[in-house]
Amino acid sequence: xxxxxxxxxxxxxxxxxGDDAAYHRLLRAVTPVLRAAARRGLTRAGQxxxxxxxxxQDILLAVHLKRHTWDASAPFAPWLFAIARNKLIDxxxxxxxxxxxxxxxxxxxxxxxxxxxxxxxxxVAAQLESLPARQRxxxxxxxxxxxxxxxxxxxxxxxxxxxxxxxxRGLASLTAKLRGQ
Amino acid sequence: xxxxxLIRTLAADNAHRAxxxxxxxxxxxxxxxxxxxxxxxxxxxxRPDIMTAMYNPFFELxxxxxxxxxxxxxxxxxxxxRPEASLRGWRWLLLxxxxxxxxxxxxxxxxxxxxxxxxxxxxxxxxVCLTAIPxxxxxxxxxxxxxxxxxxxxxxxxxxxxxGLLSAGLAATxxxxxxxxxxPLFVATWYTIATALVTAIGALAGPRVLRF
Numbered sequence: 439x440x441x442x443x444x445x446x447x448x449x450x451x452x453x454x455x456g457d458d459a460a461y462h463r464l465l466r467a468v469t470p471v472l473r474a475a476a477r478r479g480l481t482r483a484g485q486x487x488x489x490x491x492x493x494x495q496d497i498l499l500a501v502h503l504k505r506h507t508w509d510a511s512a513p514f515a516p517w518l519f520a521i522a523r524n525k526l527i528d529x530x531x532x533x534x535x536x537x538x539x540x541x542x543x544x545x546x547x548x549x550x551x552x553x554x555x556x557x558x559x560x561x562v563a564a565q566l567e568s569l570p571a572r573q574r575x576x577x578x579x580x581x582x583x584x585x586x587x588x589x590x591x592x593x594x595x596x597x598x599x600x601x602x603x604x605x606x607r608g609l610a611s612l613t614a615k616l617r618g619q
Numbered sequence: 620x621x622x623x624x625l626i627r628t629l630a631a632d633n634a635h636r637a638x639x640x641x642x643x644x645x646x647x648x649x650x651x652x653x654x655x656x657x658x659x660x661x662x663x664x665x666r667p668d669i670m671t672a673m674y675n676p677f678f679e680l681x682x683x684x685x686x687x688x689x690x691x692x693x694x695x696x697x698x699x700x701r702p703e704a705s706l707r708g709w710r711w712l713l714l715x716x717x718x719x720x721x722x723x724x725x726x727x728x729x730x731x732x733x734x735x736x737x738x739x740x741x742x743x744x745x746x747v748c749l750t751a752i753p754x755x756x757x758x759x760x761x762x763x764x765x766x767x768x769x770x771x772x773x774x775x776x777x778x779x780x781x782x783g784l785l786s787a788g789l790a791a792t793x794x795x796x797x798x799x800x801x802x803p804l805f806v807a808t809w810y811t812i813a814t815a816l817v818t819a820i821g822a823l824a825g826p827r828v829l830r831f
Contacts, residue, residue: 453633462630469622495625500831502629504771506637507701520702524773528830563620581620581628606635609628617830 442467443515450514454505465498472497472522479526485533491559497525499562499613532619565615573608576601637769640700644693644766648789651762655755655790663751663797672801680723681795681806688716688814689788692781696763699778700770706777716788723803742800745809751794752787752813753820759786760821764828772829779825783818790817 453461763782772778
């Protein structure tokens with residue numbers, strides 16, 4: 439546990455000093471932990487665990503956009519869990535209002551069943567469609583077509599700087615839209 | 620979008636660096652300050668005897684109290700803009716302005732006074748004080764909330780309250796140069812009520828604007 443968290447802190451420090459691969463590794467390493475926490479939260483709130491992936495993506499976006507509030511001299515895990523907890527509570531509160539009617543039905547079918555497979559997250563993908571065309575195209579190119587910034591720039595005849603700006607703005611407006619739902 | 624795809628996208632954006640919260644907070648406050656200062660000069664202005672008042676230690680004490688409150692609240696707000704922050708230890712910073720005020724009241728009590736306690740406490744500007752401080756604080760409160768929004772406060776009610784405290788402290792600093800009531804008893808009563816009002820507004824606004 440301790441070792442794992444020290445590793446995260448190290449990866450995040452490298453990430454902040456510009457190591458994209460370390461950042462990628464860090465996000466991949468924390469995702470299963472976030473997913474398990476999201477499932478636990480949903481279960482405790484009596485809600486379908488198959489929505490956990492939306493929550494995981496919500497947390498990841500917040501981690502990304504708020505990482506400047508992490509103090510690089512402090513351990514990373516408490517910061518991460520504070521963000522995750524905040525997002526999870528938010529998501530449960532939001533969902534609580536919406537799926538309230540179905541909770542009883544669901545609770546009856548829960549015991550004894552194997553853990554439901556997570557449904558693919560739909561919220562981020564849905565909001566992606568409502569972004570301005572340029573942000574959407576760039577995000578799709580990087581996310582779905584796994585194109586690099588460079589290739590994306592070539593594809594849309596943009597400068598790499600412009601691609602980076604569109605990418606970041608796209609992520610920020612995605613997050614704002616998710617929050618505004 | 621698959622989570623792996625999202626992760627790859629986030630990693631591609633790793634080069635983007637956001638400004639520190641303190642920087643954005645300072646910028647927002649600097650942008651809002653002219654509005655409050657304009658309200659001050661058009662509606663209130665310096666007290667006419669300010670040149671002589673400057674030699675009165677109780678006049679100076681007002682600024683020490685209000686500035687100590689503003690700076691303590693800035694420090695706590697910045698701390699609370701981090702998601703894992705707890706208030707432990709930090710809330711004691713507020714004892715600095717409170718302690719200054721108590722020391723001032725004690726000091727005044729020990730000096731011979733021309734006016735009775737209640738007269739000093741009620742002063743002659745209570746109503747103006749209760750209007751002026753919130754009025755000049757509001758633009759600064761808006762700015763403080765903009766600044767904190769850039770952070771990740773997970774306790775938005777408290778963070779909003781400290782944004783209110785911060786803006787009330789700055790507004791009270793302006794107001795102190797207008798107000799002719801220098802008794803620490805007046806400050807402890809009316810400045811505090813005005814500050815509590817602004818703090819409450821901040822605490823109410825917090826959950827609405829500080830969600831991230």
